[in-house]
Amino acid sequence: MVQENYIFLTEALEKLGFQNIFNNQLNIAMKLDLPLIDLKANDNRKDGLFNFNVQLEKWKNPPAGKEDYYSINRIVTGFKPENGDPAKKHTFGLYLQKGFNVNQMRDLMRGHYVHGIFKTDKGETLGRWQFVDFKNVNEDGTHPMKSIYDKNIEFNVTKQLNALPHIAATQDDKEWMLRALYNGQKVSASLKIKGVKEDVMLLANPRTATIDVYNAKGEKINLTKNTMQVEEFKLDAKAAKLLEKINKEEALGKGQGQGQRR
Template sequence: MDQENYEFLTEKLKYTGFEDKLNAKLKEEIKSGKENITLSTSLDIEGKKMDVDLYFKKSAISDRYFFNKFEASLRNENPELEPKRHTFYQNQGVTAKEAFNLLEGRAVFKSLTDSDKEPYKAWLQLDLSAKEDKNNFQVNQYHEKYGFNLEEALRKLPIKELKDDTKTEWMIKALQKGNTYPVVMERKGLEEVMFIEANPKFKSINVYDASMNSVKTSEILGKDQKKGEDQIPDELSGKKKDLKLGEKVGNPEPTLSQSVGKGRNRPRI
C-alpha cells in the first residue's frame, strides 16, 4: 500500500466532512488492490439523514488511488417520497455539509476553474425541479460578476450582529457555505431572533421568523419601503420555508451562461 497516497486520501475525507470514520475501511480496500472502491456512510445533519456513496479509482499506471466523486441522497421526511440525489465531483471541493445545503435548495459560494483552468468564484444552486444527464439536478451558477454582493445585501437589513466585525465575518462565511444563520433584527419596535440565508438569484437575503415563515423585507424596514431588487420577491413572501426552492418563481434573472459568462463553460459538481 502506498502510505503517502493513503494519508493524502484521508486528508481529503477529513476536509470533505467525513472525519476519520471511513479511514479503516479505506485502508482495507486499498490493500485489496481492487480497481474501483466504493465506501458508503450516512450522516445526520440538522435532524435529517443523508446517505453518501464515495467513489475512488486506482491509477492505470501506479498503485495510487484518486477520490473522484461522492453521491449524496437526502432522505425525504415523507418516507414514501424519493430522496433528493445528486453526484458531487471532487474537483469543485464541495463538502458534505455544503452538499446537504445544496440539496436543501440553498446556494453555496465556491472558488472554481473554467475550461482554460482560469480561477473564478461563483454561487452554485441546484434546480430541484429539473434533472439533467446522469440523473443529476440542473446546476444554476451566479458568477461573481453577476452583481450579487452578500455584505451589501446584509447591510440593507437592521441586523444587530453587523455592528461587530468578527460576528459579521462569521455570518458571511456561514452564508457562503449555504447555511441558514440566526440573527437579531428589530421588527415593530421589538428585537427578534430571525434566520437568514443568501439568495444570489434575486440578489437578496431570505429572511425567516422563529417559526421559519418567510418575512417580507418591507415588514422590517417599514410599510412605506418600496420593493427593490435587494428585497424578497412577493412570490416568495408569506410562504413556509419548506417550499421547494427549486420551484419556478416568476421570470428568473439570467444565470452566468445567459449573461456575463457566455464564453465560460460551467463546471460540473
C-alpha cells in the same frame, strides 16, 4: 497497498470534512486490492437524513509504478427530508481530489446556494454561486449543477447584511456570518422587526440578490415596505348601477342557499 497513496487519500478525505471516519475501511479495501471502493456514511440531522457514498477507483492508464494508486472520483449524496418532501440524490464530482466539503454538500442538497472563486483557462478570476437544479434531470438521471456568476448580478452580501434592521451583532460576528452565508448556511441572528426583537434565520439568495429572512416557524419574512398606493376605483353611473344589481343578485342567491340548508 501503497502507503503513500493511502496517506494522501486520508488527508484528502479529512479536507472534504469526513475527518478520519473512513481510515480503517479504506485501509482494508486497499489491502484487498478492490477495483472500486465505496465508503458509506449516514448523517442524521434535525431536517432529515443525509447519506454519503465516497467512491474511489484505481487510476486509469497509470504511469509505470502507479498501477495500484487510487483516486476519489465522486461522492454520491442523498437527502431524505424530515418533513416528508421527496428524497433527493446528487453526485458531486471532484477535481484533483478537491470539491465541496460535507457542510457544503448538505446545504446544496437542502437547495441552498454556495459561493466559490475559481480561475478560468485564460487566468481570469471569477466568483459564482452554485446550486443543484433539482427541477431538471439530465439524460443520465442526474440533476445539473448550475451557476450564477457574480459579474451577472449585483449582490453585495456585506451591504445586504448591514442593511438588516437593527441586527444585533459585533463586527467579528458579522464576519463569521458572511463566511457562513457564502458557504450556503442558514445563519441565526436577532433583528428588530416592527419594533419587536425577533430571533430569525438568514440565507443568501443570489437569484433575488438579497438575504432571505425566516422566522422560528421557517416562514419567510418580507422586510421590504410596499410604497405603492392603490388609486380609487371610479365608476360611471352606468357601471355603478350594474354593480348594484349584481350585488343584490348575489345577496339574494346566498339567502336562498342558506334557507335550503336549513
